């Protein structure tokens with residue numbers, strides 16, 4: 348496409364480009380060109396900035412489709428049922444699919460792959476089940492694999508999304524917990540999964556040791572791989588039941604309890620292994636009216652164990668369902 352342009356020597360091009368942008372005369376519908384000496388800045392009108400003005404041929408900017416829904420061909424009345432978001436775990440997209448659009452799963456998957464470069468596989472995620480909190484997963488488009496490597500805050504997490512639990516939506520939470528860790532702390536991650544809390548802490552802080560317990564052999568196996576991929580030395584992975592394993596460890600300054608449906612059953616066990624003034628990061632999925640009664644119950648458990656609860660912080664980390672949220676609590680016990 349022929350358009351007016353300023354011919355600017357390469358070294359001077361960037362400030363001129365910014366000036367044209369500020370003046371609102373830089374064309375954004377065509378691609379800026381350059382050769383060995385000059386940059387050709389396409390403009391909407393003749394402008395005198397002391398550089399030659401020419402007419403030259405430019406390539407049009409291709410409009411990038413970013414919303415996969417534009418590419419899905421289905422009856423209009425079903426369009427509102429298309430998933431409005433999905434989780435990206437490395438090269439895998441996990442999509443929760445309403446029944447109404449389930450027959451279009453392959454088309455939806457292909458559209459996601461076409462609009463998000465990093466995604467090579469799309470899986471339908473039918474929810475987390477069983478004590479290992481693994482997802483029911485079905486590959487519906489792209490490469491037939493459930494293994495991926497996810498990056499977060501410069502840390503890599505290898506996993507099989509059908510065999511272990513991992514949520515990218517907890518990355519800020521992990522970072523917030525890691526930020527609180529002091530040098531030399533003993534940390535216990537009671538339900539550690541593939542190790543995201545433990546590795547984040549070991550990588551960004553200087554704990555004495557992080558004991559990372561999980562009952563799922565696949566989770567512990569990926570955790571070991573992730574410990575070595577991220578070159579962290581202070582984590583001791585432990586395969587087993589947290590209730591049993593925690594009692595064999597030294598007392599901790601900090602205990603992480605991310606088992607959001609059942610953590611309340613393990614509070615007394617955790618308290619027995621927590622140093623005076625230590626902190627428990629406690630997570631639970633519940634309705635808002637249940638939050639205070641749960642904290643009162645934890646305070647009662649603490650009293651029975653001869654401890655006193657000091658609530659440092661509570662936060663709604665993410666929503667879980669129309670009525671339930673995932674809450675995080677930083678609880679100190681004297």
Ligand SMILES: C[S@@+](CC[C@H](N)C(=O)[O-])C[C@H]1O[C@@H](n2cnc3c(N)ncnc32)[C@H](O)[C@@H]1O
Nearest residue numbers: 478479512513538539540561562563588589605
């Ligand atoms: C919600 S996941 C959290 C994993 C990890 N902390 C994370 O943030 O990704 C809970 C983990 O606890 C493990 N788990 C469940 N019950 C357990 C128990 N009694 N003892 C040890 N691990 C358990 C599951 O296998 C699962 O990996």
